[in-house]
Ligand SMILES: [Fe+2]
């Protein structure tokens with residue numbers, strides 16, 4: 481359980497990264513002496529100096545796509561997404577891996593840093609230029625970016641990263657959209673549904689090309705705002721499942737849209753109930769169980785009565801009913817659930833079980849969630865669709881921590897549709913027990929004697945090993 485104080489530091493840390501990015505951004509547009517730059521610097525100092533006073537130093541590190549402050553990873557936050565990405569880009573451009581603040585920082589120290597930063601942007605050896613200029617400073621030091629290991633053979637992590645970036649943007653655009661929708665519905669504003677269609681079309685296109693990247697976005701369960709990510713995850717999982725059923729692109733898009741809005745009725749539930757870290761009281765459960773009906777009303781209020789809207793109404797209403805009608809809302813004389821509802825229901829349960837909704841609730845590992853669902857299959861979950869679902873997420877779902885017979889530990893990176901037990905794996909601990917990033921290896925690789933180079937020995941618990949998926953998959 482994260483205590484209040486730690487959370488507080490976490491919030492400040494996020495703001496520090498954000499403000500640091502703003503300072504650099506502003507200094508690239510304006511002259512260093514400009515009032516906009518000076519104000520941005522002042523704001524930064526207000527954030528960092530108290531922390532330096534209590535912690536003595538502040539170390540900002542970049543690892544992969546992530547920032548760490550004094551060793552603790554900063555959560556990816558939607559509102560700061562652009563500024564974080566900007567900072568990552570500028571650090572990488574100059575091969576800066578970390579910035580250390582050693583003493584109480586004065587505006588002049590930052591100004592010195594900014595000048596070095598700007599000049600190094602034009603230099604052929606940006607890191608050396610930067611280091612050279614910073615050697616004058618007693619307050620701020622920098623260190624070089626550590627290289628990420630490149631994969632064996634053709635599988636280069638670098639190349640993969642670029643495609644990942646584009647897809648990551650799509651994913652976060654969708655999350656940000658659904659957040660906007662929910663905020664607007666709460667305040668009674670008009671919602672732009674057309675935008676949702678374009679977003680889902682992009683998701684479908686990218687999923688048809690790079691399914692595993694989008695699926696790995698859904699495997700990261702460490703985001704700040706569960707409800708929004710959940711909606712997008714359910715949409716992606718539903719599309720991926722239906723693609724396996726051979727449904728056409730038009731249907732995939734419609735289903736993706738419908739899935740995106742499946743929990744829209746939750747707008748009516750107070751946020752402190754939704755985000756409650758402890759279990760719900762009976763009264764709170766009553767509220768939660770109303771969200772399918774409130775969903776119907778919310779969609780009808782959007783006033784676009786086409787086919788998709790009708791299917792959305794059905795799915796919002798049906799996604800917790802279960803095939804044996806054991807769920808909620810309770811229904812009498814019901815024929816059969818809509819196909820979309822059955823699909824969304826599977827995606828919904830899998831994502832909900834594997835998510836940590838709030839700081840203190842520990843998520844179930846993907847393989848555990850599948851085995852729970854296996855028990856329900858044929859009882860309250862559609863057994864045939866569930867078979868397709870298992871085939872999609874794989875026997876070893878993306879993000880599963882596995883031990884290999886080489887004593888290496890790795891994360892399942894991409895499932896293998898043909899050889900289900902031989903996915904691609906990102907090595908994160910090498911055979912000497914050292915933490916590494918990559919390579920990505922395919923478990924189908926064999927040596928000269930046609931024996932497999934690596935095989936999975938067992939599945940390990942991510943939480944026990946304190947491994948953060950986002951750090952590796954984002
Ligand atoms: Fe729901």
Ligand SMILES: [Fe+2]
Pocket residue numbers: 710714742743828832
């Ligand atoms: Fe849901």
